[in-house]
Amino acid sequence: MKKLISIIFMSLLCVGQVFAWGQNGHRAVGLVAEQHLSKKARKKVMAVLENNSLAEVSNWMDDIKSDDAYNHTHDWHWVTIPDGMRYEEAAKNPNGDLIIKIEEIVTALKARNLPLQTEQEYLKYLVHLVGDLHQPMHVGGKDDQGGNAVKVLWFGQPSNLHRVWDSDMIDGKNLSYTELTSFLGKPAKQQVKEWQTTSVRQWAYGMMPYREAIYTLPAENKLSYRYSYEHFGTVKYCLLQGGVRLAGLLNEIYG
Secondary structure: OHHHHHHHHHHHHHOOOOOOOOHHHHHHHHHHHHHOOOHHHHHHHHHHOOOOOHHHHOOHHHHHHHOHHHHHHHHHHOEEOOOOOOHHHOOOOOOOOHHHHHHHHHHHHHOOOOOHHHHHHHHHHHHHHHHHHOOHHHEEOOOOHHHOOOEEEEOOEEEEHHHHHHHHHHHOOOOOHHHHHHHOOOOOHHHHHHHHOOOHHHHHHHHHHHHHHHOOOOHHHEEOHHHHHHHHHHHHHHHHHHHHHHHHHHHHHHO
């Protein structure tokens, strides 16, 4: 019961907080995914999205947070899996979470029986949520709102640990999303295959080992060049993984 109350309290605190990769991070995930779509999947995805790119729609789920009609989606952006636990063992958020919603959306899209408007929304959800799942702070293990409650100074300016990972490190590079995507590199075919053949829950477990390093902070939580130097490689790796895996799901659904 205490765990469930903690999850509900966390969900209330998270409303209005930073929920995801910053805009360029999500766009990069979308662009990487486009580069790994099959021709058949690309054609169908573009038809559903009415020729809007995956990069264009990748931030839609953050945009709708200001619309009360979508309040039920607020808790879908994150999941809590304490250290040493599997998803099945962890207390579940009654409003849904990042893992279960991705699984449900994939199942619904594969059924191929959704009205076009609903299919568009589900596809936009999927693009965003797969990106979220590959931002390590969205697979939380502490009662700190995914790092939102961990106050830090980022180059002398007030921030929090979640925002550092969402956007501060990326924005600090002063790159467009296309430049950021080009900096991520190209995975080998075998790497693409390995990333795409694992499950959504395994993707989440893959984020958990980053926690120890993420929470290893310098004195007075003053972050700058050193922290970015130590972690930006992880940011790039996770963005690339997210895009490749999103493409894998879309190829399964529409390929």
